Each structure stands twice: as structure tokens, then as C-alpha cells.
Amino acid sequence: MAKKKLRYFIPGAIACVLGIAAFCMMFLQAISYGEIGGESIGYTGAQLAFGYKQDLVVTDVTVWSFNIMIFLGFLLPLAGGILSLITGNGLLTKIITTACFVVGAVFLFSLTAYLGIGEGDSLGSIIGNNGAKLAIGPILGGVFAVLGAVVCFFKGTIAKKIG
Numbered sequence: 593m594a595k596k597k598l599r600y601f602i603p604g605a606i607a608c609v610l611g612i613a614a615f616c617m618m619f620l621q622a623i624s625y626g627e628i629g630g631e632s633i634g635y636t637g638a639q640l641a642f643g644y645k646q647d648l649v650v651t652d653v654t655v656w657s658f659n660i661m662i663f664l665g666f667l668l669p670l671a672g673g674i675l676s677l678i679t680g681n682g683l684l685t686k687i688i689t690t691a692c693f694v695v696g697a698v699f700l701f702s703l704t705a706y707l708g709i710g711e712g713d714s715l716g717s718i719i720g721n722n723g724a725k726l727a728i729g730p731i732l733g734g735v736f737a738v739l740g741a742v743v744c745f746f747k748g749t750i751a752k753k754i755g
């Protein structure tokens with residue numbers, strides 16, 4: 593009996609680890625602009641999601657303000673992983689957890705399209721969306737989210753193949 597419970601617990605734990613890994617990609621560089629004025633400019637996912645103020649000589653300039661779409665892109669895989677870990681193998685929970693991972697992956701892969709939502713003061717409008725490229729953070733986060741979606745969708749099948 594205990595072996596059967598452990599067997600059905602393992603796919604949820606794998607999905608939870610993938611969700612945590614996708615969330616942790618928030619702290620890596622999310623976008624890069626290349627070289628501007630001889631200096632490489634890039635921002636992390638946390639700076640884009642929660643906002644970022646740059647300290648200039650005279651005053652603080654808000655480069656990015658809170659962006660709900662980028663925040664959800666990093667949060668939904670984590671929520672899907674936790675739900676996959678604590679819920680059973682029902683059809684509704686399988687659909688919800690898979691949807692969390694898939695929507696999170698879509699938001700992460702299209703992160704540059706949502707930059708205008710969190711654009712801040714003058715420095716944000718100067719940099720804007722011109723030449724923004726995805727960096728390593730959202731790409732790895734999206735890959736982890738897609739893998740988490742596959743694990744959640746085939747949760748029962750994986751559990752049966754383990755034991």
C-alpha cells in the first residue's frame with residue numbers, strides 16, 4: 593500500500609521541482625538590449641516583474657514598474673507544481689495544473705511583448721521595446737514549464753510505469 597502511494601507521489605514531486613526551477617529563473621537575466629553607449633544593458637525577471645528604479649545623479653528614475661503579465665509568467669508554473677504535488681490524479685486537477693504550466697510557458701516565451709505594460713519614466717521610454725531580446729531566464733523557465741506540463745498531463749501514466 594505504501595509503495596503505491598509513493599509511486600503516485602513521484603510525478604507530482606517532479607512537477608513541483610520543475611515549477612520551482614521555472615520560478616527561480618526569475619532571478620536570471622530576462623531581457624538584453626546589447627550594447628548601448630558601450631555598456632551592456634539587461635534586466636532580470638524580478639526587475640521586470642516587480643519594478644526597478646535606477647539611481648541617477650539628481651533623482652531616482654523608475655525604469656520599470658510592476659508588470660502583472662511577467663509576474664504571472666513566473667508564478668503560474670510554481671502554482672501548477674504545488675497543486676500537482678498536493679492534489680490527486682483526478683481529471684480536473686490534471687487539467688488545471690497542466691494549464692498553469694502551459695499559460696506560464698506562453699507568458700515567458702512572449703515576455704518581450706509585455707514590456708510596454710511595465711514601462712516606467714523617461715529612461716524606460718528611451719529604452720522601450722527597441723531591440724529587446726529574450727535572455728536565458730525566460731527561455732529556461734519556459735522549457736521547465738513545458739516539461740512540467742508534460743509531467744502533469746501524463747501523471748497517471750508515469751506513476752503506473754514507475755512501479
